[in-house]
Amino acid sequence: MLDVTLLSLYVSGMATILGSAIGIPLGALIGLKEFGGKGAVKTLTYTLYGFPPVLSGLVVYYIFSRSGPLGDFGILFTPTAMIIAETLLVIPLVTGITITSVVEVDRSIKDTVKALGASPRQSIITVMREAWVGLVMACMIGFGRVIAEVGAAYLVGGNIDGETRVLTTAIMLETRMGHFEWAMSLGIVLLSVALMVFLFLRLLQEREML
Amino acid sequence: MVVAVVAVAAIVIGGAVGYVLMTQDDEVKSLRLATTTSTYDSGLLDYILPVFENKSGCKVDVIAVGSGQAIRLGTDGDVDVLLVHSPAAERDFVAAGYGESRTLVMYNNFVIVGPSGDPLDTKNSKNASDAFKKIYDNGTAGLAKFVSRADDSGTYSKELTIWSTLGYNKSQVEVFPSSWYIQSGQGMGAVLDMSEELDAYTLSDDATLYQRMSENIIPHLNMTYSGDSALFNQYSVIPVNSSIHTHVNHIVALAFKDWLVSEAGQELIASYEKYGHQLFFPNATPQTASIGSHSTSGAMGIGVEVVSRASACCPMQCTSRWTSDSVR
Numbered sequence: 001m002l003d004v005t006l007l008s009l010y011v012s013g014m015a016t017i018l019g020s021a022i023g024i025p026l027g028a029l030i031g032l033k034e035f036g037g038k039g040a041v042k043t044l045t046y047t048l049y050g051f052p053p054v055l056s057g058l059v060v061y062y063i064f065s066r067s068g069p070l071g072d073f074g075i076l077f078t079p080t081a082m083i084i085a086e087t088l089l090v091i092p093l094v095t096g097i098t099i100t101s102v103v104e105v106d107r108s109i110k111d112t113v114k115a116l117g118a119s120p121r122q123s124i125i126t127v128m129r130e131a132w133v134g135l136v137m138a139c140m141i142g143f144g145r146v147i148a149e150v151g152a153a154y155l156v157g158g159n160i161d162g163e164t165r166v167l168t169t170a171i172m173l174e175t176r177m178g179h180f181e182w183a184m185s186l187g188i189v190l191l192s193v194a195l196m197v198f199l200f201l202r203l204l205q206e207r208e209m210l
Numbered sequence: 211m212v213v214a215v216v217a218v219a220a221i222v223i224g225g226a227v228g229y230v231l232m233t234q235d236d237e238v239k240s241l242r243l244a245t246t247t248s249t250y251d252s253g254l255l256d257y258i259l260p261v262f263e264n265k266s267g268c269k270v271d272v273i274a275v276g277s278g279q280a281i282r283l284g285t286d287g288d289v290d291v292l293l294v295h296s297p298a299a300e301r302d303f304v305a306a307g308y309g310e311s312r313t314l315v316m317y318n319n320f321v322i323v324g325p326s327g328d329p330l331d332t333k334n335s336k337n338a339s340d341a342f343k344k345i346y347d348n349g350t351a352g353l354a355k356f357v358s359r360a361d362d363s364g365t366y367s368k369e370l371t372i373w374s375t376l377g378y379n380k381s382q383v384e385v386f387p388s389s390w391y392i393q394s395g396q397g398m399g400a401v402l403d404m405s406e407e408l409d410a411y412t413l414s415d416d417a418t419l420y421q422r423m424s425e426n427i428i429p430h431l432n433m434t435y436s437g438d439s440a441l442f443n444q445y446s447v448i449p450v451n452s453s454i455h456t457h458v459n460h461i462v463a464l465a466f467k468d469w470l471v472s473e474a475g476q477e478l479i480a481s482y483e484k485y486g487h488q489l490f491f492p493n494a495t496p497q498t499a500s501i502g503s504h505s506t507s508g509a510m511g512i513g514v515e516v517v518s519r520a521s522a523c524c525p526m527q528c529t530s531r532w533t534s535d536s537v538r
Contacts, residue, residue, distance in 0.1 A: 066286055066457065071287075077288070160273060176251065177421070178421070
């Protein structure tokens with residue numbers, strides 16, 4: 001069970017890190033910059049909150065299948081494919097929450113910052129700093145989404161014993177075999193793991209480490 | 211500030227992509243086997259694969275999905291070999307050129323399962339078709355229910371075959387009234403659980419049934435009708451055609467196939483017992499070895515050559531060899 005738990009952490013953790021690395025700058029950009037079609041972009045981002053994990057899995061499957069366009073990389077049925085599919089789920093979530101946080105902060109401190117004579121670059125830095133709590137929240141929600149998902153992990157990972165089995169796909173397997181109690185305890189392990197991660201992120205939130 | 215964040219993001223992503231590309235060419239080339247969930251859940255593979263892995267030095271990665279998906283994985287070249295039990299679909303797969311060959315390995319049986327007490331007396335049917343007729347007649351009269359897999363599984367194919375003996379083709383079966391005919395689209399275990407809850411009849415492979423019964427998950431269900439040769443459930447091993455999908459781990463796929471049908475492999479399959487029953491009955495016909503310039507006949511003839519060529523793809527040295535008395 002330990003390797004399954006560690007793999008869950010690795011896959012979902014990496015997906016959260018990669019997704020946030022893309023989503024936070026993207027969200028800041030969309031939130032703070034004026035451009036044509038901004039409203040449409042924001043709407044699209046929020047719509048993708050509902051992007052089904054199994055659909056993300058299917059898209060990645062299509063692309064990385066041997067018969068697909070990027071099949072030569074041989075990524076299918078490896079943790080890498082699972083990370084890619086989960087990153088696609090994290091990006092819209094982190095982007096959207098970043099947009100909201102950043103816009104909110106910007107609105108409330110914009111005048112103060114200008115009055116204090118900040119340059120454009122300094123004001124962006126200040127906004128991001130003030131939005132820190134919201135940004136960590138974005139990462140937490142992104143992580144929550146992917147640690148809990150099973151559709152993508154099952155489809156592109158294949159639930160291979162010792163290779164791509166994570167907590168959620170293990171729960172599917174045990175449930176399929178009728179071992180409901182064991183599946184339930186795996187679920188509790190998952191929640192405990194999530195709890196530890198969120199406690200850590202909460203600490204970050206409050207310490208304002210930037 | 212944005213520049214710094216973007217720079218960090220680029221480094222992280224660049225690092226990740228680099229890692230991915232660098233780790234793609236593993237020296238460990240495992241064998242990818244697609245099989246069905248019922249085969250996997252029986253525990254047979256956890257029992258026999260370590261023996262093959264030990265002899266060949268190759269790891270086997272098992273992907274357990276529905277029959278339809280397993281065959282699709284083979285068609286797309288995402289796995290190296292199939293072990294499935296859906297003869298009609300398998301023949302199509304080989305005929306279409308995606309499967310190199312279809313080799314019989316073992317069989318077990320489908321059985322009809324129903325509420326204990328067997329209200330429809332399916333136990334005393336002349337044959338499987340007769341049992342199904344009783345279910346159909348009582349179902350349409352509102353006196354019984356049947357839960358169907360209604361997916362691409364071997365079990366569903368078998369069910370459709372029996373319905374066809376009564377004159378119902380697939381499109382007709384698909385429109386049986388849902389008041390009695392429940393098209394679940396689920397795996398075998400879930401279908402048994404559903405039948406337990408609904409006091410319904412269903413068709414199941416015996417391994418999954420024994421598993422559910424031994425763990426007391428379906429106390430209100432029992433095996434009713436069995437024994438008709440029409441309920442035979444044949445398993446075959448099919449290496450994916452390496453002419454179409456050149457990247458597949460072909461040598462090891464052939465070594466795996468040869469081992470399954472060898473005397474050692476067949477004996478091992480027969481020795482697998484769970485829930486107080488032998489779950490699989492080996493029925494491979496005597497084979498000629500797939501690899502080797504010499505042809506060896508008889509089930510013992512798994513060439514030394516097969517082993518050494520297989521280990522060329524795997525990282526570990528072979529510490530043991532198959533018994534190969536009849537290798538010439």
